[in-house]
Amino acid sequence: IPRSLRPSLRPDGLEQRVRATATRQIPGRVTQPGSRSGDLCGIPGLVGERLEPITGRSSGCGIAEPVRLRSVDGIALSSPATVNCDTARALQTWVQRSLVPTVGRTGGGVSSLRVVASYACRTRNNQAGARISEHGRGNAIDIAGIGLANGSELTVLSDWGGGRDGRILRDLHRGACGPFGTVLGPNSDRFHRDHFHFDVARYRSGPYCR
Template identity: 50%
Template sequence: MKRFGAVCALVAVATVAHANAPTGSLRPVPRADGTPVVTAPAMAAEAAPEVPAAPSDDRIAAQEPQIERRGLFKSLRPLFRSRKVEKAARAQRETLRKGAVCGDLAIQGEAVGRIRGETSGCGVDNAVRVRTVSGVKLSTAALMDCATANALKTWMDRAAKPALAGKGGGLQSVRVAAHYACRGRNNQKGAKISEHGKGRAIDISGFVLSNGTEISVLQGWNARSHASALRQMHQAACGPFGTVLGPEANKFHRDHFHFDTARYRSGSYCR
């Protein structure tokens, strides 16, 4: 009987607890002052952030100018260039294209074609007359073949311009002492035909900087302010060119660099 009475008491307590529990909520039932019951679904709806509807294409298009003005898509370059600027750029590209030789925009000049030598051993096939190389002017338009023009460009980019980059605003032009000429080596009568007579050589006697300063090979080779740069250019030519001669080679080259593209089995000849 005692056990039966205990079970009845537990059932009665559970019944009362169930009757007093709020419906659909884990929070207390309404208070006596009439405060409304907040159900769990209502709480979730109240706490959830409002998600805006996806904008239409028209709305996006209308907002684009505002976004651009706010700088979200700010660029270091203008989105659209003016017609004047674009026209000038096209004209420059067209000028470079028309002036390019040897298939390289960095080598500017004109195609000459075949040059027939005055004597046996002279002459150039597919000669070009080069005026500027990598933006550096030649004091005299130089006749040569494309192999020599390409070697000159490599040397200009890798040696001449870097060597003088920190002087007087950089390299502006070079003094050409000789290019194509049907003659013997070192201008000696009866000597073997020079590489100049085959369009494979160029002699450079000096360099002009952007501020007007001129550096001559003759005077600058042993000058404290220019010796290092001149030696750097002389040494770096060995490779792009097959023969490199300078002031210390012999008496014929005291005042200029001689570069040519003759190749030897033993490698480049540089003095």
């Protein structure tokens, strides 16, 4: 029987039903792609997607309302960071109050952040018997470098020691203390010699920054 080569119209609601089925079956799938416009977590400047709740494989892990953060105020993340909204908001506060003004026009200004860790269901520093890391709750993000517009990068591993770049990195470390409840860097221990660890865990005595 001859048939038209034109595809038939999709039934109404088919796309929505397929998306809903996919997000139920695969934890962490995108549920709100429209948030790429820049209002993730209800905050202008945060770009990414809302995700389905993440259930960790170990007790204490997981994120009830995760997001996949891609950029902050136009500054791209080298790898999308899976975090909660508290962490995303704290990162934006650090970007606005510390990162952009501290770096200034050095290398043409900040263009990106090299993210080396976000959500991961694991213990602190991957040590056997340790407590669950704040990464396992979506509360943390690790940053190893600051990309500049001229193509160069300030790296925690290479530039922390001294000189102008070292002063910038130490100021950025100091500036994160407040927006984040825990700030760790090369002076804290051997596990953080090549990156900054930022997390939003809070303590009665105030921020813990080393």
